[in-house]
Amino acid sequence: MSITTTSMPFWKEYPERDNEWVRQYPTKHVPVAEEEVFARKPMGAYVHIPFCNRLCFSCPYIKHQTDRDLTRTYLDALKAEITNYADRPYVQDHEITLGYIGGGTPTALTAPQLDDLLGHLFGSLHMAEDADFSIETTPVDITERKARVLLDKGVRRISLGVQTFVAEELKNLGRPNDPEMLKNSIRLLRECGFENINIDLMHGINGQTMESWEHSLDVAIELGVTCVSFYTYMEFAQVSTKRRKLPPVPDRAVVDDMFLFAADKLTRHGFLGYYGDCFAKPGYQPKYGETSWSEDVPIIPLGPTATGHLRDYWYFNEPDIGRYIQTVRDGRLPIAMGKHITKSEAIRRSMVLGVKAGRVDRETFRRLHGVDFVEMFRAEIDDLVDKGLVTVDEKGIEVTGPKGWYYLDNISKAFYSQEYRRYPQHLGADISSFISSRSLPLEIVTRPSAEEACHDH
Numbered sequence: 018m019s020i021t022t023t024s025m026p027f028w029k030e031y032p033e034r035d036n037e038w039v040r041q042y043p044t045k046h047v048p049v050a051e052e053e054v055f056a057r058k059p060m061g062a063y064v065h066i067p068f069c070n071r072l073c074f075s076c077p078y079i080k081h082q083t084d085r086d087l088t089r090t091y092l093d094a095l096k097a098e099i100t101n102y103a104d105r106p107y108v109q110d111h112e113i114t115l116g117y118i119g120g121g122t123p124t125a126l127t128a129p130q131l132d133d134l135l136g137h138l139f140g141s142l143h144m145a146e147d148a149d150f151s152i153e154t155t156p157v158d159i160t161e162r163k164a165r166v167l168l169d170k171g172v173r174r175i176s177l178g179v180q181t182f183v184a185e186e187l188k189n190l191g192r193p194n195d196p197e198m199l200k201n202s203i204r205l206l207r208e209c210g211f212e213n214i215n216i217d218l219m220h221g222i223n224g225q226t227m228e229s230w231e232h233s234l235d236v237a238i239e240l241g242v243t244c245v246s247f248y249t250y251m252e253f254a255q256v257s258t259k260r261r262k263l264p265p266v267p268d269r270a271v272v273d274d275m276f277l278f279a280a281d282k283l284t285r286h287g288f289l290g291y292y293g294d295c296f297a298k299p300g301y302q303p304k305y306g307e308t309s310w311s312e313d314v315p316i317i318p319l320g321p322t323a324t325g326h327l328r329d330y331w332y333f334n335e336p337d338i339g340r341y342i343q344t345v346r347d348g349r350l351p352i353a354m355g356k357h358i359t360k361s362e363a364i365r366r367s368m369v370l371g372v373k374a375g376r377v378d379r380e381t382f383r384r385l386h387g388v389d390f391v392e393m394f395r396a397e398i399d400d401l402v403d404k405g406l407v408t409v410d411e412k413g414i415e416v417t418g419p420k421g422w423y424y425l426d427n428i429s430k431a432f433y434s435q436e437y438r439r440y441p442q443h444l445g446a447d448i449s450s451f452i453s454s455r456s457l458p459l460e461i462v463t464r465p466s467a468e469e470a471c472h473d474h
Contacts (some may be wrong), residue, residue, distance in 0.1 A: 057143060060111035064095075064138065065320030066123040067338060070158055079322050079336055080121045091338065092130060094345040095320055096137045101350055102317050103141040107328065111315065112143045115304040116150045118172070124154040128162045135170035142317075144171070149304040151176060151215075156202035157193060164209040174303055175206060176215040176246070181222060181229075182236040189223040189263050196236075203240050213301050215244035220275040222250045224264035230275050231282070238286050243301040247279055247294050273423070280419035290418045291375040293425030313367055313385060321351070329358050331366075361434070364388060368432040372407070372416060373425060379413040390414070397431045 029035035068083045068091075081087065102108050126134065151174040152167060159177070167175065179199050181187055187194040206214055218233055237245050249272060267275070280290060288296035297303075318325030321341040323334045332355025335341045344351040358366060364386045371377035382390050391398060391409060398414065401407045406421040406428055407414050416428060430438070 057110060057112035059114040059145075060108070060315045060317065062113055062116040062138070062142065062317040062319060063323050063325065064116065064118045064123075065318075065323040065334075066118065066120040066126065067091075067321055068120065068125045069122045070125045071155075081338065083125045087338075088126070088130070090342060092126075092134055094342040096134065097345050098319055098351065099138055099141050101345070101348070102319075108317065109143065112145050113148055113317075114145045115148065115314070117303075118150065118152040120153055122155055122158055122178075123152050124158040124163050128160070128166050131163060132166045132170065135166070135172070139171055149173060151303050153178070156199045159202055159206065161205060161209060164206055164211065168210050173211075174213040174215065174244075174301075175211050176217065176244075177202065177206075179216040179233075179237075180219045181225070182233045183225075183229045186222045186225055186229060190219075200236070200240060203242065207241075213244070214242045215246060215297075215303075216242050218245060218247040218279075219250045220247055220279065221266050221272040223266050225250075225267055225275075227271065227275065227278065230278070234279055234282055238283075244295065244297040244303075245279075245283055245288065246292075246296075247276070249276075276423055277419050280422055284418065290416075290422050292373060293375075293416075293422040313363065326358075329363070330355050331358055332356070360386075364390070364393070365432050365434055368394065369429045372414065372432070373429045375422075375425075376415040377413050379411065382413070394432060401428060401431060 027035075027037045029037075067080050068088055069080050070083050072080065072082055124131070148171060150172045152172050153176050154163075155178045159175075164175075177199075180190055180192065182196045182199060184194040184196055187196070203214060203216070216237055218237065220230055234245070250266060266272075276294065280296070283296040284290065287298060289299060289302070290296050291302055313326075315327050316325045317327065318332070318334050321334055321338050322336045325332060325334075332352050335344055335351040335353040341351045367382065367386065368377065368390055371382075377390065379389065379391060382388070391414070398407065398409055402409060405417060406424055407416055409415075416422060416425060421428060
């Protein structure tokens with residue numbers, strides 16, 4: 018039954034004059050407690066440790082050989098950066114619910130260094146009791162003492178760069194070629210109390226076959242790890258070493274088949290796909306990324322090259338470790354370049370990174386942005402559905418595996434705006450070249466504009 022304005026004395030339609038003096042909005046209210054009004058909002062943190070005890074020639078990220086003096090100086094700067102953020106009212110209004118400690122190799126640090134750094138991190142910022150923190154390591158760098166420090170300080174998920182359980186492939190990667198050592202490191206973490214263990218595997222390694230790839234997957238499943246992430250080997254074929262020439266990498270078609278084979282095998286063994294090439298047992302997906310991307314949780318970036326998302330800015334920290342340390346010593350945040358995210362781009366960002374996580378909830382999206390993404394992106398979604406890459410219903414959109422997982426980045430880019438189509442991402446070392454060239458638009462490289470992102474107005 019329709020309600021006419023005459024039945025509501027407080028509401029008058031023009032040209033009749035409305036005499037209710039408007040002084041508040043919205044007009045419907047429910048009981049609210051002070052705990053709700055002053056509740057801290059969720060926030061995440063990414064911490065970058067740019068050191069490795071052994072540098073891998075296949076790694077594209079900025080890293081440094083572990084050096085005692087440089088490491089000590091860097092950690093002092095990193096703790097100062099943490100303190101700088103912790104002192105800001107905007108950060109104090111939030112609660113850290115998730116985080117990731119990456120590198121480099123964070124466990125290249127000694128146990129006392131890890132204890133001191135994590136103590137400062139968890140002691141300076143407002144941490145939720147159930148904060149979900151992950152850390153990267155290698156089987157060579159993790160020890161029982163370090164594992165117990167991590168658990169004691171609140172790290173609950175650990176990711177090991179295993180790459181392969183085949184001795185010859187380990188040798189071709191320039192790593193210690195002892196598969197039993199890799200298995201024992203996983204068993205050690207179990208014994209210390211880690212329940213959530215991810216391992217990284219590579220497909221497309223020099224000399225790798227489908228049979229050896231299946232062997233590595235079988236070992237991972239047998240060891241009972243909760244997550245498996247696999248990546249395409251990034252080194253060129255026929256790389257020469259001092260000892261001998263390496264065998265060729267598999268053909269691209271074989272590498273593609275390896276992806277599909279792994280996705281099928283892991284799914285059949287109870288793993289769920291997310292991010293395309295990452296699979297986890299139910300309940301063990303990391304919150305970092307899945308939650309922060311699809312729900313726009315702010316992320317504090319800590320350390321050189323770290324990226325973050327605060328106060329409607331997406332930005333990168335200074336990549337040069339020397340300039341990073343000096344900037345922090347000067348009492349400034351080491352923000353190097355970034356971009357203000359408009360409301361329309363924030364909506365697209367949630368779609369781009371949300372489908373990257375495998376699924377986007379329709380109701381959550383409405384709550385965050387006030388729009389229905391299914392209607393807003395009807396043409397893009399219909400095209401993806403026609404191609405068999407996603408499914409959509411009243412609950413939201415979900416990437417269809419394994420085909421959709423294989424084309425996950427294509428799916429994400431379907432939601433780019435025209436301004437950013439065919440424009441590359443800034444990752445790792447190329448940030449330095451962009452900054453040094455000063456060829457970027459002024460709005461991207463100017464520090465004051467980006468640094469305003471962290472000031473409370």
